[in-house]
Amino acid sequence: xxxxxxxxxxxxxxxxQTDRPNGARKRGKAGGPKDPESxxxxxxxxxxxxxxxxxxxxxxxxxxxxxxKAEEAYAIGKIGGFCHLHIGQEGAAEGCIxxxxxxxYVISGYREHTQALAKGVDSRLVMxxxxxxxxxASAGKGGSMHIFGAEQGFxxxxxxxxxxxxxxAGMGWAIHYRGEDRVVVCFMGDxxxxxxxxxxxxxMAAIWKLPVIYVVENNEYGMGTAFHxxxxxxxxxxxxxxxxxxxxxxxxxVLVTWRHFEALAEDVRRRGGPRFVEVRxxxxxxxxxxxxxxxxxxxxxxxxxxxxxxxxxxxxxxxLFGAELLTQEELESLDREARRQADGAVEFAEAAPLxxxxxxxxxxxxxxxxxxxxxxxxxDR
Amino acid sequence: MxxxxxxxxxxxxxxxxxxxxxxxxxxxxxxxxxxxxxxVSKGLLDRFGDRRVVDSPISELGFTGLGVGAAMVGLRxxxxxxxxxxxxxxxxxxxxxxxKMLYMSGGQINLPIVFRGPNGAALxxxxxxxxxxxxxxxxxxxxxxxxxxxxxxxxxxMKAAIRDNDPVVVLEGELxxxxxxxxxxxEHIVPLGLADLKREGGDVSIITHGKMIHLALQAxxxxxxxxxxxxxLDLRSLRPLDADAILASxxxxxxxxxxxxGWPFGGVGAQVAAMIQEEAFDHLDAPVLRVTQADVPMPxxxxxxxxAKPGVQRVVDACHRVLYRNHSRKGS
Numbered sequence: 163x164x165x166x167x168x169x170x171x172x173x174x175x176x177x178x179q180t181d182r183p184n185g186a187r188k189r190g191k192a193g194g195p196k197d198p199e200s201x202x203x204x205x206x207x208x209x210x211x212x213x214x215x216x217x218x219x220x221x222x223x224x225x226x227x228x229x230x231k232a233e234e235a236y237a238i239g240k241i242g243g244f245c246h247l248h249i250g251q252e253g254a255a256e257g258c259i260x261x262x263x264x265x266x267y268v269i270s271g272y273r274e275h276t277q278a279l280a281k282g283v284d285s286r287l288v289m290x291x292x293x294x295x296x297x298x299a300s301a302g303k304g305g306s307m308h309i310f311g312a313e314q315g316f317x318x319x320x321x322x323x324x325x326x327x328x329x330x331a332g333m334g335w336a337i338h339y340r341g342e343d344r345v346v347v348c349f350m351g352d353x354x355x356x357x358x359x360x361x362x363x364x365x366m367a368a369i370w371k372l373p374v375i376y377v378v379e380n381n382e383y384g385m386g387t388a389f390h391x392x393x394x395x396x397x398x399x400x401x402x403x404x405x406x407x408x409x410x411x412x413x414x415x416v417l418v419t420w421r422h423f424e425a426l427a428e429d430v431r432r433r434g435g436p437r438f439v440e441v442r443x444x445x446x447x448x449x450x451x452x453x454x455x456x457x458x459x460x461x462x463x464x465x466x467x468x469x470x471x472x473x474x475x476x477x478x479x480x481x482l483f484g485a486e487l488l489t490q491e492e493l494e495s496l497d498r499e500a501r502r503q504a505d506g507a508v509e510f511a512e513a514a515p516l517x518x519x520x521x522x523x524x525x526x527x528x529x530x531x532x533x534x535x536x537x538x539x540x541x542d543r
Numbered sequence: 544m545x546x547x548x549x550x551x552x553x554x555x556x557x558x559x560x561x562x563x564x565x566x567x568x569x570x571x572x573x574x575x576x577x578x579x580x581x582x583v584s585k586g587l588l589d590r591f592g593d594r595r596v597v598d599s600p601i602s603e604l605g606f607t608g609l610g611v612g613a614a615m616v617g618l619r620x621x622x623x624x625x626x627x628x629x630x631x632x633x634x635x636x637x638x639x640x641x642x643k644m645l646y647m648s649g650g651q652i653n654l655p656i657v658f659r660g661p662n663g664a665a666l667x668x669x670x671x672x673x674x675x676x677x678x679x680x681x682x683x684x685x686x687x688x689x690x691x692x693x694x695x696x697x698x699x700x701m702k703a704a705i706r707d708n709d710p711v712v713v714l715e716g717e718l719x720x721x722x723x724x725x726x727x728x729x730e731h732i733v734p735l736g737l738a739d740l741k742r743e744g745g746d747v748s749i750i751t752h753g754k755m756i757h758l759a760l761q762a763x764x765x766x767x768x769x770x771x772x773x774x775x776l777d778l779r780s781l782r783p784l785d786a787d788a789i790l791a792s793x794x795x796x797x798x799x800x801x802x803x804x805g806w807p808f809g810g811v812g813a814q815v816a817a818m819i820q821e822e823a824f825d826h827l828d829a830p831v832l833r834v835t836q837a838d839v840p841m842p843x844x845x846x847x848x849x850x851a852k853p854g855v856q857r858v859v860d861a862c863h864r865v866l867y868r869n870h871s872r873k874g875s
């Protein structure tokens with residue numbers, strides 16, 4: 163799957179330049195090699211072993227089941243604060259992160275649970291973080307919006323829209339500075355493209371050729387505001403002013419996304435960055451747990467139609483069925499395993515202790531200086 | 544010991560730390576080819592090359608965030624703000640990213656980064672270019688803040704800041720860059736959190752930091768002519784704060800005046816006064832007074848600017864008031 167040919171034809175193969183709001187939307191059940199409509203499905207399957215494909219499907223099922231468990235736990239008050247689910251966007255998580263190497267970096271905004279899972283952060287630790295437990299990925303200090311797995315190269319969940327784009331530039335800078343063979347994938351939502359931080363970052367990434375792939379997960383709504391209502395130009399046109407090549411990819415089709423990112427990452431390793439990718443997707447739930455599924459800004463029908471027609475898990479499932487690479491029994495077994503893992507994550511989180519009160523003051527500073535007072539609430543006295 | 548300027552002292556500190564540690568790099572507007580807007584980085588580009596001395600675009604939010612991101616994966620960036628006025632554009636990255644990263648990540652990601660540049664008013668630069676930003680930063684747990692007032696402290700604190708494993712804001716002063724003073728050569732480190740008693744008296748404590756120490760020393764000289772002996776305590780570091788030194792001085796003199804460049808509301812003096820009354824109430828013979836910038840944006844006209852800035856006479860007057868002498872209230 164690697165190599166020159168792949169990198170060279172990234173655009174033609176991996177990035178259908180469709181103007182449809184969502185490429186998968188009209189695909190229906192298309193996908194397998196027997197599908198007369200397109201050879202796309204057949205081409206896409208080439209080079210993936212059956213094990214690879216089942217692995218991808220299994221992980222996407224885990225992301226789905228994990229988020230459903232989080233949804234459940236939130237509803238009964240076991241998870242607090244803001245909680246932004248990624249349900250419907252699993253293809254983007256798996257397709258963008260799956261092809262990366264273990265030492266590549268991923269950084270994201272606050273809809274990041276499944277991206278952390280995709281980068282290898284243990285699902286039990288992510289769930290424990292949502293539950294605010296000491297065993298959580300961020301020791302119970304970060305919560306839903308601040309999942310970190312530095313060891314796995316997952317550099318956080320960041321809560322200020324667009325701010326992570328500058329941090330990603332810095333990680334790219336460090337890669338460059340040390341002459342390392344790594345790339346950074348920086349996720350943001352569609353609303354982030356109107357933040358100044360992104361534009362400052364794109365300019366710097368371009369002048370210094372930083373190995374960063376900026377990924378806009380376009381789920382069409384920034385909270386409750388449709389992208390086109392508040393945006394003068396299209397997402398894919400935003401990086402052009404900085405000379406950064408932009409592509410558009412159908413994030414509901416995980417294999418298309420996977421191929422695209424595999425090629426992009428290799429290309430960036432060879433030729434330097436940055437790149438800018440719009441991954442078209444759709445969220446099947448509200449903006450956060452406090453927002454109903456359809457809300458006031460999109461219709462029930464729209465959500466129902468997209469959920470039915472553009473579910474990344476169903477699209478892959480049907481393609482594998484069509485190619486006779488998956489049986490119903492295997493699907494059920496994969497799903498059982500995903501549910502078992504998600505349940506296990508909840509069990510682990512529930513059993514994990516709350517953070518010790520004494521940890522309130524740990525991790526504010528990494529170095530307590532020999533002299534002087536660092537805290538001003540009476541603690542030092 | 545050589546006598547050098549504050550500017551040269553900072554330059555030496557940067558050069559020595561860059562020499563010592565390849566992960567240290569300097570980034571900011573005009574730091575490289577222009578040799579620094581205030582020439583603090585003079586010669587560093589020639590010596591270390593454009594990999595390590597980097598001209599940034601005028602994108603404070605962006606290059607500050609870039610520095611934070613580089614520190615997340617272990618580099619030790621020194622980010623220069625041409626002046627701290629412009630750092631306000633970057634507050635999100637300093638406060639929301641730098642100050643909180645270690646905490647939010649449950650201790651996984653520390654940030655060895657320095658944010659530096661001139662702070663406070665210079666001369667007739669008017670509202671947007673004349674402000675003291677220390678409390679914006681000292682307010683936030685997770686950040687350390689130092690404010691050297693002499694060349695020796697500038698060198699020693701800069702080196703300590705670069706070696707610290709947490710984000711450190713180093714507040715310099717445009718009007719300090721030409722100040723000369725003796726600076727120990729080579730490995731001169733001033734630890735964070737250690738105040739320096741710049742003058743020892745016994746009648747009243749003037750507590751201050753940064754550029755204002757010079758004003759405090761002038762006021763002390765004036766007061767000495769009246770037979771009033773003054774402690775001039777230079778905090779040097781605001782967070783960590785040398786509470787012991789503050790309380791020791793107040794216990795000796797029983798009277799304190801805080802002198803600072805910035806505005807009064809929630810200022811450093813407000814914090815120090817609160818601390819003194821909480822922890823040394825029984826030692827006080829008078830309320831703690833503060834001398835600050837007038838509570839207005841900095842005006843341009845020379846006479847108004849002088850009225851707005853803390854002056855020697857206002858410090859002298861404040862000391863008289865806490866000593867219940869003369870009761871001069873002019874301008875204090």
